[in-house]
Amino acid sequence: MNTLLQNKRNQIIAIIALGIFLLILPFLAGMIGQAWVRILNITLLYVMLALGLNVVVGVAGLLDLGYVAFYAVGAYTWSLLASQHFNLHYPFWVLLPLGAFLAALAGLMLGAPVLKLRGDYLAIVTLGFGEIIRILMNNLDKFSLPGSDTVYNLTNGPRGITGIDGLSFFGFKLRQGLEIFGLPITGLQLYYFVFLTITIFSVWMVYNLQHSRLGRAWQALREDEIAAKAMGINVRNVKLAAFAFGALTGGLAGGLFAAMQGFVSPESFGLLESVMILAMVVLGGMGHIPGVILGAVLLAAMPEVIRYVADERVQESVFGHVLIAPEVLRNLIFSLAMILIMLYMPRGLWPSPDRKAEALNSGAGK
Amino acid sequence: MSIDVLLQQIVNGLVVGSVYALVALGYTMVYGILQLINFAHGEIVMIGALSALFVTNALIAVGVPPALALVVAILAAMIICAIVGVSIERIAYRPLRNAPRLAPLITAIGVSIFLQQVAILVFGRNYFTFPEIISKAPIQIGAITVTMNEIVILITSVALMTGLLWLVNNTKIGTAMRATAENQKVAGLMGIDINKIIAITFAIGSGLGAVAGVMVASNYGQAHYYMGFMLGLKAFTAAVMGGIGNLWGAMVGGLILGLVENVGLIFVRGDYKDIFAFVVLVAVLIFRPQGLIGEKVAERA
Amino acid sequence: MSKMIFTADGVTKKFGGVTALDSVSMKIPKDSIFGLIGPNGAGKTTFFNTLTGLYQVDGGNFTFDDKPLNVKAPHEVAEVGIARTFQNIRLFGEMSVLENVMVGRHVRTKAGAFGAIFRPPSVRREEAETEARSRELLAYVGLERRAGEKSRTLAYGEQRRLEIARALATDPKLIALDEPAAGMNATETVELRKLIERIAKDGKTVLLIEHDMRLVMNVCHHIVVLDYGKKIADGTPAHIQKDAAVIKAYLGGAHGETK
Numbered sequence: 038m039n040t041l042l043q044n045k046r047n048q049i050i051a052i053i054a055l056g057i058f059l060l061i062l063p064f065l066a067g068m069i070g071q072a073w074v075r076i077l078n079i080t081l082l083y084v085m086l087a088l089g090l091n092v093v094v095g096v097a098g099l100l101d102l103g104y105v106a107f108y109a110v111g112a113y114t115w116s117l118l119a120s121q122h123f124n125l126h127y128p129f130w131v132l133l134p135l136g137a138f139l140a141a142l143a144g145l146m147l148g149a150p151v152l153k154l155r156g157d158y159l160a161i162v163t164l165g166f167g168e169i170i171r172i173l174m175n176n177l178d179k180f181s182l183p184g185s186d187t188v189y190n191l192t193n194g195p196r197g198i199t200g201i202d203g204l205s206f207f208g209f210k211l212r213q214g215l216e217i218f219g220l221p222i223t224g225l226q227l228y229y230f231v232f233l234t235i236t237i238f239s240v241w242m243v244y245n246l247q248h249s250r251l252g253r254a255w256q257a258l259r260e261d262e263i264a265a266k267a268m269g270i271n272v273r274n275v276k277l278a279a280f281a282f283g284a285l286t287g288g289l290a291g292g293l294f295a296a297m298q299g300f301v302s303p304e305s306f307g308l309l310e311s312v313m314i315l316a317m318v319v320l321g322g323m324g325h326i327p328g329v330i331l332g333a334v335l336l337a338a339m340p341e342v343i344r345y346v347a348d349e350r351v352q353e354s355v356f357g358h359v360l361i362a363p364e365v366l367r368n369l370i371f372s373l374a375m376i377l378i379m380l381y382m383p384r385g386l387w388p389s390p391d392r393k394a395e396a397l398n399s400g401a402g403k
Numbered sequence: 404m405s406i407d408v409l410l411q412q413i414v415n416g417l418v419v420g421s422v423y424a425l426v427a428l429g430y431t432m433v434y435g436i437l438q439l440i441n442f443a444h445g446e447i448v449m450i451g452a453l454s455a456l457f458v459t460n461a462l463i464a465v466g467v468p469p470a471l472a473l474v475v476a477i478l479a480a481m482i483i484c485a486i487v488g489v490s491i492e493r494i495a496y497r498p499l500r501n502a503p504r505l506a507p508l509i510t511a512i513g514v515s516i517f518l519q520q521v522a523i524l525v526f527g528r529n530y531f532t533f534p535e536i537i538s539k540a541p542i543q544i545g546a547i548t549v550t551m552n553e554i555v556i557l558i559t560s561v562a563l564m565t566g567l568l569w570l571v572n573n574t575k576i577g578t579a580m581r582a583t584a585e586n587q588k589v590a591g592l593m594g595i596d597i598n599k600i601i602a603i604t605f606a607i608g609s610g611l612g613a614v615a616g617v618m619v620a621s622n623y624g625q626a627h628y629y630m631g632f633m634l635g636l637k638a639f640t641a642a643v644m645g646g647i648g649n650l651w652g653a654m655v656g657g658l659i660l661g662l663v664e665n666v667g668l669i670f671v672r673g674d675y676k677d678i679f680a681f682v683v684l685v686a687v688l689i690f691r692p693q694g695l696i697g698e699k700v701a702e703r704a
Numbered sequence: 705m706s707k708m709i710f711t712a713d714g715v716t717k718k719f720g721g722v723t724a725l726d727s728v729s730m731k732i733p734k735d736s737i738f739g740l741i742g743p744n745g746a747g748k749t750t751f752f753n754t755l756t757g758l759y760q761v762d763g764g765n766f767t768f769d770d771k772p773l774n775v776k777a778p779h780e781v782a783e784v785g786i787a788r789t790f791q792n793i794r795l796f797g798e799m800s801v802l803e804n805v806m807v808g809r810h811v812r813t814k815a816g817a818f819g820a821i822f823r824p825p826s827v828r829r830e831e832a833e834t835e836a837r838s839r840e841l842l843a844y845v846g847l848e849r850r851a852g853e854k855s856r857t858l859a860y861g862e863q864r865r866l867e868i869a870r871a872l873a874t875d876p877k878l879i880a881l882d883e884p885a886a887g888m889n890a891t892e893t894v895e896l897r898k899l900i901e902r903i904a905k906d907g908k909t910v911l912l913i914e915h916d917m918r919l920v921m922n923v924c925h926h927i928v929v930l931d932y933g934k935k936i937a938d939g940t941p942a943h944i945q946k947d948a949a950v951i952k953a954y955l956g957g958a959h960g961e962t963k
Contacts, residue, residue, distance in 0.1 A: 100505065150689045156504075157440060158688055161643045164636070165681030176674040242821050247818030248832070249827075250813050253799070257807045260796035262567065267756060267790075269782030269874060271809030278817055308636075312512050319509045324798070369520045375513030376495055383502035389798070391854050 063229040074225040078297055081232040082290050087317040087333035088236075088243045088326070089286025090261060094315065095323035096247055097279035098259025100153070100160040102311055103167025107284040109174065109306035110143050111136035111291020113192065116301045119202040122193060129204050133292045138300040140288025148280035152273060167311055174303040197302025204296045212299075227299050237294065239286060244326055246282070255279050256324070320378050322385030325334045331387050339374070343367040407546035412665040418553045418622065420661020421560035425615035426638030427645070427653035428567060428609030433586040435648035436604055437500070442511035443491055444612060445635020446518035447484050449628060451613025452620040453526045455480035456533050469536045480613040487518075488609025489602050497598070522628040533620040555619045563611060564654055570607075571650060580604060584648065625637045633677065640684050646694025655695060659683075709734040709769060709878055710755075717754050717761035724750040726933040727764065732767045732878070732926075733928035735901060737910045739924035739941075741917070743953055746930040749791065752882055756788050757781040759945045782811045787868040787876035791883045791913075801806075801847055804855050804866055805838035808873025836859060841869040845899060861892035868899065872908075879903065880911040885919050897923050921945065929953065 049309045066073035090104045114136035118127045178194030182188055192198070203212040203224070211231070212224035246252045254275045257265040266272055295301050313336060321332020344367055352359050361369075378386060421450035428446055433441040455476040495514050499507040538551045546561035582590040583600045591597050619634060620626040637660060645656025660680055667679045687695060710732040717725040725747050732738045742748050752959055753759045755766060757778040766773035768784060770907060775781050781788075787808075788896065796804050813834055819827035842848045847867040850858060864884055872878050881900070885893050893916065900923055904910050914920045921941045929937040930946060931953040937944055 094505070100508075151685065154688055154692050157434075157438070157647070158692070160440065160641060160642055162681075162685055162688060165684055166639065168636070168683050169678050172675065172678050176672075246817070246820050249823075249831070250810060250815045251817055251820045253807050254805055254810055256799050256803070257796045257810075260798055261794045263758075263778075264790065264794035264796065265807070266778035266934060267782060267788050267794075268807050268870065269779050270807070271777075271779050282817065306633075309516075316509055316512065321504050323503070323505065327662040363524050365520050368516055370519065372513045372516035376510045376517065379502075379506045379510045379513070380495070380498055383499055392852055392855055 047351035047364035059233060063226040067223060067226060070128050071223060071225050074223065074229060075297075076338065076341050078225060078228050078232050080334055081229070081236050081292055083314065083317065083337040084236050084330055084333040085232075085239050085269045085286060085290040085293075086314045087321070087329050088239050089283045089290070090314050091318045091324065091326070091329045092243060092255070092286075093248065093279050093283035095318050095325070095329065096252060096259065097276060097278060098156075099279060100156050101280075101283065102315065103162045103165070103170075103309070104283065104287055104314055105306045105308075105311040106163075106167040107144060107287030108172040108291040108294070108310070109303075110140040110284075111288030112287070112295040112301045113174065113198075113291075114139050115292040115295040115333060116198040116201050117191070119296075120198055121200040122198050126202055127290075129296070133289060136292040137285045137288040140291065141285040144280045144284025148277050152276045152280065159290060164308065164311070165332070167306075167308060171306055171308075174306065192303075195303060197300060197304070199300050200299065201295050201299045203230070203299060204293075225297075226302050232297075235289070240326060240330070247324075247326070251275065251278060255267040259324075284388075316375055318383055320375065322388040325385070325387060325389035328385050328387035328389070332385070335386075336371075340367050340371060343370050408669060409538075409545050409666065412669055413662060414547055414549055414553075414663035416665035417658065418556055418661070419665060420658035421557055422615050422618050422622070422634075422657075423638050423641045423660050424654045424657025425560055425563060425611050425618070426634060427642040428564070429612045429659045430639045430652060431637075431642040431645075431647055431650060432604050432608045436580070436587075436601055437496065437507075438497060439507050440637075440639065441491075441496075441608075442508065442515040444608070445631035445638070446515050446522070447488055447627070448612040448616040448619070448634055449522060449631030450487060451480040451484045451609075451616030452533075452626040452630060453531070454483050454615075454630070455524060455613070455703065456531055456618045456620060456626050459534060459536070463534065465609065469534065469560075473536045477614060477617050479565040480617060481610040484613035484616075485606040488605040488612075491702070492601060492605045496571040497601075518629075519628055521636055528628060530625050533624050533626055535621075535624065537621065539624075552621055556622060559614065563614060567607070567611070568650060576600070576603060597623065635667050637677075637680050639703045640680050644684050644687050644694060646696040649694070651693055652696040659695075660700060672677070681703070707734045708732060708767075709771075711767045711912075712751075713766075714763065714764035715751070715754060715761050715766070717750055717759060718762050719840040724933050725754065728930065728933070729764075730928045730935065732909060732911060735904060735907055735909055736921070736925045737904045737912060737923055738908050739920045739927040740911060740913045740930065741915075741920055741927060742930035745932075746859075746953075747933040748930055749882065750933075751930070752788070752880060752913055755781075756880065758787060763816075781822065782874045783832075785875070785877035786880065787871035788873045788885060789864070789871050789882055791861045791886065791902075791934075793860075793867055795855040795858075795863055795866060795870075798854055800852055801855050801858065802835070802838055802842065805869050806834050806938045808841075808870040809834045809837060811874050811931075824885040833890055838873060840871050844872070845869040845900075846895075861888055864888065864892075864896070865899065868903075872903070872952075874892050876908060878909045878911060880913070882913050883915060884912070885914060885916040893919055 061078060063074050066077050086104070086108060087303065090101065092101050093101045093104070115132050117123060117197070118125045118132055147163070147166050151159055154162065154311045173193045175195050177191040179188055179190065181189065203210055205211060211227045214223045215227060216222070251260065254265065257270060258272055258275055262272060317336045318329050319333040320336065322328025344363055348363055426444065429444045429447070430441060433439060433444070434580070458476035459472045462475060467475070471659040491514055495510045496507050501509060537555050541548045541550060556671045571580060579590070579595045579600050580603070582593065582595055583597055587597055619630065630659055638657065641656035642653045644660065645654070647650025660683070663683050664676055666678050668676060708731050712728060712730050714727045714729055715725055716723065716727050728751060740748055740751065749901045750759070754761050757775040757780060767904065768786065770875050773784065775784070794809060799807070815830055821963070839848060839851065842851055845868055847862060847866055847869065850862065855863065858866060868881065885896055888896060897919055900910055900912065912920065912924060924941055925943045927939065927941055928935055929950050936949045937947045938954060939947070
């Protein structure tokens, strides 16, 4: 009993410490440079994306290789409706839900016909969907409707969309930054806090989902589809729900991405991006939220850290000349890490433990 | 649109499609035995193209006749790719045969990125020009224009596919491959060395991929480290469309994909060419989830 | 006892040219333990799969609980009150023992995506009930102490019992057990027998498909014997044991197996 209390106290202390760390983190990063705050923000977006994809792949066991398409839907929804491109400037509380909704709709439309396919077929169809979205973004800058000569420019093609509105609350633009009690907080740092809040919200949502009737149905389906059917689970509907939720999260993150960057182009939404998010989920530990977060943080931050370590100047000072182009070295290390982690820890870096906490839904109804 | 344009696009489609088919065979053979999407296969094709290109140039530089240089280079590329393919299986896939299903897929993606970086280090980032050894001067046959290069591509692919089918259906190794694909455990009990058969499968698939790489490079006159990506993606699409795990499916899928893409060009702008592949794939899978030729996999209780 | 929970009337199923079930009829009395036996390949599992919606029949029909049983998808079967276990255990291996049983409650609960995320009081109550009922069932099959473990870590006999608990969680009127004693040792089989008897006594009908003759003869009230897709005998264990056709099928056939 005593140790239990102590454990509980230790847990609380750990949570408080983590909270403080997360609060001062953007200021620590800011001391090195605002570029590092941006890396933090991007990392948070990746955590959201990985959490969303985790529901699809890790929890429900549906292999989605085109996840970035939903991210793109969210990002372009924001970019087109809040920028100079069409001179539209809708507020965030319209655009974030709209982007998430459109992404979920895309997920449902893609999912409805293909979800009955075998796992690997689903993988290739989603991959194809991702490519279709990317190609459309690249080419919808010069299309005309049949029977008309008017040329429309929807996406501005490979040049992307610039001058995108940022987040603003009641007329206050986050990008301006803020000063509280003499402490200057930059725009990027403000974005950090917004992203952090939404990330925590996402963790909460995914956790609740995973430990719910629906979440159990997803896992059952992942483990054994035939047995799941025999338990009365409507496999199709349950799969669609997973797909839609994943897409929703992706769309939300996409809107936030566009708002922070102020610029989007199709280049940010390639297959490699989907693969990267998938790798975060699998390397971290499929279906296990802390593992997935770890995977996302590692993979989002690692390239940046390697970029720093493998910098040409570092190489020059050590070897006298540049041995390997930094980007190549970064990708080499990155890909080797993917291979080695899978070879030695095929269940991921931090998989769910074999023995789960006994009080599974403690607190429920008590 | 005239019938001539259609015929011309059909010929073009057959040429591209036969290359897709060769690459698709590599995917489908591995999938048939291991149920693994060998993501790195596109990179094998790229390595085949680049190594053949460099060997050809080196041989021509020391005075070897171009035609002989090309033949030697293709053989060299096949051997290099077979070695790379077998090594990948041995190092990155074999230890994961009993691991969770997605684990080998992730290593496959890792291997794919890794090979691209290695190609940059070994060959460089440039677009290399592939020497025109087989003439690309247009030959007029009726209203259709073809090149000797295209004719050679078609003939070589047909020969290779026929050879593969013969090997799989009429030799001892082929029987062992089919048995392993059918049921690994039982095949093992029957005294078949599973590891050897899987290695041979990778070697053959990679060898075919190497030839396909040379074909693409000679057809478009260039090769670069990133060429395997889209090609691999399309070829895999073709394999799935035909019914993955099925050799005929890969060939038919490849040809159909090549035809659809090129005939489609008559109707839709070239920018959207890469979309066709996926739209057709989705359409096929919705109506025939097992692929065009694939067998229906029944659910078993 | 005379009320029927389930009847099959002239059920036929063909695979290509092979007739796996040839006009099979049977009546299962309510709250009984009903045995379906036959040599390997007799069509037992096919029958099972048609009645649980995995295959569609080519002829004949079922009634269940006085209504025609007309399911188009396997997931509808649990809804009407038929639960099953699988010959080669199909648990949700990466889920905990408790969660496996909780999945069984799926069909009797309602919470959707919104409820899952925001947990209004009604959903909390449902979750608490689900968990309580599942723990009860774990205790019923003697697995309450393994609740938190992943189900793939259980021993073989425990996995069988967990499958039964999971099936019971759907509140079935008829529970169909597909060779539950397969791979069990003598002690485990005795425990299984007690469990089956308890389930029937607690007001559920048990349909038992089994190879283990001793178990079937000891536990069943009524038995139907299939051979080559046809019903060859129908009666009480005592009757079946003396039936000439049954003895011939089991002893005379090259594919027979007796215990």
